[in-house]
Amino acid sequence: MGVEVTVEGLTKSFGSQNIWRDVSLTLPAGEVNALLGPSGTGKSVFLKTLIGLLHPEQGSVIIDGTDITQCSAKELYEIRKLFGVLFQDGALFGSMSLYDNIAFPLREHTKKKEDEVRRIVMEKVELVGLAGAEGKLPGEISGGMRKRAGLARALVLDPQIILCDEPDSGLDPVRTAYISQLLIDINAEIDATILIVTHNINIARTIPDNIGMLFRKELVMFGPREQLLTSEQPVVKQFLSGDRFGPIGMSEEKDESVAAAEAAMQAAGISGGGTADDFSEIIPQVQPNPGMPVRKAAIRHRANVLGMLHTLPENAQHAIRNSIAEEDRRAAESPETSTTLVALSQTDFNDPNARFTGLPGGPEGVYVAPTDVHGNTAASAQTDVVARPDMAKTAVAQQPAGDDAFTQPIDTSAIETAIIDKSNGQGSNQA
Numbered sequence: 209m210g211v212e213v214t215v216e217g218l219t220k221s222f223g224s225q226n227i228w229r230d231v232s233l234t235l236p237a238g239e240v241n242a243l244l245g246p247s248g249t250g251k252s253v254f255l256k257t258l259i260g261l262l263h264p265e266q267g268s269v270i271i272d273g274t275d276i277t278q279c280s281a282k283e284l285y286e287i288r289k290l291f292g293v294l295f296q297d298g299a300l301f302g303s304m305s306l307y308d309n310i311a312f313p314l315r316e317h318t319k320k321k322e323d324e325v326r327r328i329v330m331e332k333v334e335l336v337g338l339a340g341a342e343g344k345l346p347g348e349i350s351g352g353m354r355k356r357a358g359l360a361r362a363l364v365l366d367p368q369i370i371l372c373d374e375p376d377s378g379l380d381p382v383r384t385a386y387i388s389q390l391l392i393d394i395n396a397e398i399d400a401t402i403l404i405v406t407h408n409i410n411i412a413r414t415i416p417d418n419i420g421m422l423f424r425k426e427l428v429m430f431g432p433r434e435q436l437l438t439s440e441q442p443v444v445k446q447f448l449s450g451d452r453f454g455p456i457g458m459s460e461e462k463d464e465s466v467a468a469a470e471a472a473m474q475a476a477g478i479s480g481g482g483t484a485d486d487f488s489e490i491i492p493q494v495q496p497n498p499g500m501p502v503r504k505a506a507i508r509h510r511a512n513v514l515g516m517l518h519t520l521p522e523n524a525q526h527a528i529r530n531s532i533a534e535e536d537r538r539a540a541e542s543p544e545t546s547t548t549l550v551a552l553s554q555t556d557f558n559d560p561n562a563r564f565t566g567l568p569g570g571p572e573g574v575y576v577a578p579t580d581v582h583g584n585t586a587a588s589a590q591t592d593v594v595a596r597p598d599m600a601k602t603a604v605a606q607q608p609a610g611d612d613a614f615t616q617p618i619d620t621s622a623i624e625t626a627i628i629d630k631s632n633g634q635g636s637n638q639a
């Protein structure tokens with residue numbers, strides 16, 4: 209499973225220029241996260257700080273129990289092996305073939321023999337669709353191919369954390385969709401924690417489990433994607449719609465006179481050029497391609513979100529309920545592509561250690577009852593957590609049906625461990 213990354217009170221400056229301050233967030237293990245923000249707000253600086261390439265003045269970055277802002281160079285070297293990083297420009301060595309570029313981390317960090325290096329490199333080359341191009345130099349291929357080569361290189365050490373700095377920059381919308389799908393498939397396959405820095409709203413809407421946004425030197429928010437997509441905060445709304453009217457200016461601080469002039473234009477019905485799309489209409493998250501393993505993080509994410517639901521704004525709660533209902537409806541229609549139901553269908557309700565207690569339908573109280581390996585329907589149709597009975601007993605007994613089922617805090621600790629172990633066919637369900 210991927211590694212949780214916990215950032216606490218992080219502040220970074222270059223000389224007298226403060227980039228951001230007091231940034232705190234947790235990238236949950238194995239989940240896909242996106243970081244948005246206007247140009248120059250320090251998103252790339254944030255990524256580089258997470259891998260210890262840049263040093264913050266304050267705060268901590270805890271990875272696998274180690275605070276990388278305080279650890280020794282040797283410890284940092286070891287922690288860095290957990291990472292795969294796709295830099296904004298691919299950061300390939302111009303004088304090396306794609307093959308040698310992709311092989312580089314293996315030759316640098318492992319003692320693998322060349323035939324093993326070849327096997328791994330060619331596997332990743334295939335994965336990113338570059339078979340046949342491995343002998344070319346970076347200067348001989350397109351920008352999109354360089355991106356994919358950079359991603360292949362980021363994957364060769366089987367990273368537990370993948371950082372992608374603008375994986376879509378310079379790519380057409382179709383190639384962007386392919387690379388986004390690839391990230392979801394990779395997540396399904398290796399369950400790595402992923403952080404994507406992007407300006408691409410379509411990626412933000414369809415790929416991550418969680419989204420954060422930097423603005424005016426602060427983390428405006430970080431949470432389930434529905435929270436940001438339904439946010440009423442002007443900066444978030446403006447960023448999503450791409451409108452020039454709003455707090456974000458050409459440079460970070462918008463002049464008061466400019467803001468007043470814009471407000472007047474807006475009042476006069478003049479367009480700021482933004483899209484009229486309604487981002488609070490949550491569109492379904494991209495699923496792994498058929499044949500890919502269950503995306504275990506999606507199951508954990510659901511348990512996490514249900515646990516924190518009561519702390520979120522009302523419209524985010526509503527959007528999450530709808531997302532879950534929609535996900536379950538789609539799952540019931542095509543169980544073979546459903547993350548949740550595939551996992552659930554591999555679960556044995558009769559097993560005393562691992563059984564789940566049902567999925568709620570949604571605001572209308574529609575209930576989609578999944579079945580287990582024996583075709584049994586979940587015992588209780590009134591609860592919303594995937595749980596070991598001993599962990600969830602209280603929640604099960606107390607949860608009302610329908611909309612209200614989401615309003616109570618649920619103890620989700622250790623919740624989906626059992627089901628994930630089961631779906632992997634890995635014996636014990638003891639937390």
Ligand SMILES: Nc1ncnc2c1ncn2[C@@H]1O[C@H](COP(=O)(O)OP(=O)(O)OP(=O)(O)O)[C@@H](O)[C@H]1O
Pocket residue numbers: 222227245246247248249250251252253254
């Ligand atoms: N090594 C450095 N030394 C000094 N200043 C730096 C350094 N790296 C970045 N900066 C400054 O930090 C600020 C944030 O840069 P960064 O590249 O992180 O922004 P960003 O949000 O990723 O922007 P974009 O979306 O345009 O890529 C910029 O003002 C940049 O000039």
